[in-house]
Amino acid sequence: MASFDFKKEYKEFYLPPKKPQIVEVPVMDFIAVRGEGNPNEEEGDYKIAIGLLYTIAYTIKMSKLGKHKIEGYFDYVVPPLEGFWWQEGRTNIDYAQKENFKWISLIRLPDFVSKEELNWAVKEATEKKRMDFSKVEFLTYEEGVCVQCMHIGPYDHEPETIYEMERFAEEQGYRIDLAGERYHHEIYLSDVRKCKPENLKTVIRQPIRLL
Numbered sequence: 001m002a003s004f005d006f007k008k009e010y011k012e013f014y015l016p017p018k019k020p021q022i023v024e025v026p027v028m029d030f031i032a033v034r035g036e037g038n039p040n041e042e043e044g045d046y047k048i049a050i051g052l053l054y055t056i057a058y059t060i061k062m063s064k065l066g067k068h069k070i071e072g073y074f075d076y077v078v079p080p081l082e083g084f085w086w087q088e089g090r091t092n093i094d095y096a097q098k099e100n101f102k103w104i105s106l107i108r109l110p111d112f113v114s115k116e117e118l119n120w121a122v123k124e125a126t127e128k129k130r131m132d133f134s135k136v137e138f139l140t141y142e143e144g145v146c147v148q149c150m151h152i153g154p155y156d157h158e159p160e161t162i163y164e165m166e167r168f169a170e171e172q173g174y175r176i177d178l179a180g181e182r183y184h185h186e187i188y189l190s191d192v193r194k195c196k197p198e199n200l201k202t203v204i205r206q207p208i209r210l211l
Contacts, residue, residue, distance in 0.1 A: 004076040006108060007189070014080070014187060016203060018150045020168035025143035025205070030082070030106040031056050031118065032139035038098040049105045050081060055129060056136055057107045059121040068120060072112035079108040084183035091178050095156055104183070106139065143185070147174065148205040154197040161204055174208040182207035 007014040012023060031053050039046035057078045063070055084104040085093060094100070109118070115138040122133045147169040151161040166176055178184060187203035 004074055004110070006077070006079040014189070014203060016148050016150050018152065020147050020149045020165045022145065022169070022172055022174070022208070023148050023205075024145050027140060027142040029109040029111070029113065030139045030141060031109060032104050032106050032137050033135045034102075034104050034137075035135075036102045039101065039103065040098065046103065046105065049135070052131075052133055052136055053081070053105055053107050054078075055125050055131075056118070056121050056133065059125045059128075060109070060113055060117070063121070068124070070112055070117050074110070074112070076110055080187055080189055082106040082108070082185065082187045084185055086178065086183050091176075093159075093162075093184055095159060104139070109138075143205070144182075144207060145174075145209070146185070146205045146207050147172075147176075148203060151200075151202045151204045152198075153200060155200070155202065158202070158204060162206065165204065165206055169206075169208050170211070173211055175211050177207045177209040 013025060016023070033049035033052050035045040035049050037045055041047070060070070061076065061078055064073060064075065083106065086102050087094060087097065087100045088102065118136075118138045122136050125131070126133050147165045149161055149165050151158055169176060185203075185205035185207075187205070189201040189203065190199065192200065
């Protein structure tokens, strides 16, 4: 039996078209790590956060081979890395000021993973890796109505795609709503270490509300 793959089962959220579309995103649970600063810094907080997330994600996935059995477990493909991004005092993203980024890095959790099971995974990973996983948290998030689009190309070219998304949203009677805990959202479908910048696939999602 093939492993459950979120990208294939929920194509509307992970494989949108290259033209903007409106989507309503339901409540989802995530492993999350919060931080700030330039994500491109070598040995920086962002890259450390990604390492923490994947360690916990694979601790949960591979629990099937150990003594700890998670109720309702089914085999699955670890979902792609995601990120919420914002900059204090702004209602858009200034890509020239990456040092001012605040972010929450995320990996989606299957529904069978409770907060208690995540706590088990953190404890397990801490003991095995002898690392500090205290920044890892269980995050439940309801994104609501958004405009989204598949962006192909370098991250620094995202503003062109975002402009098209904003224009489309306005044509549909909406405006971008980056306020409070509604964030610019990216889902990374390509491995940046193995993919040419011009071929990178990134789902971009922006929260919206009626005009």
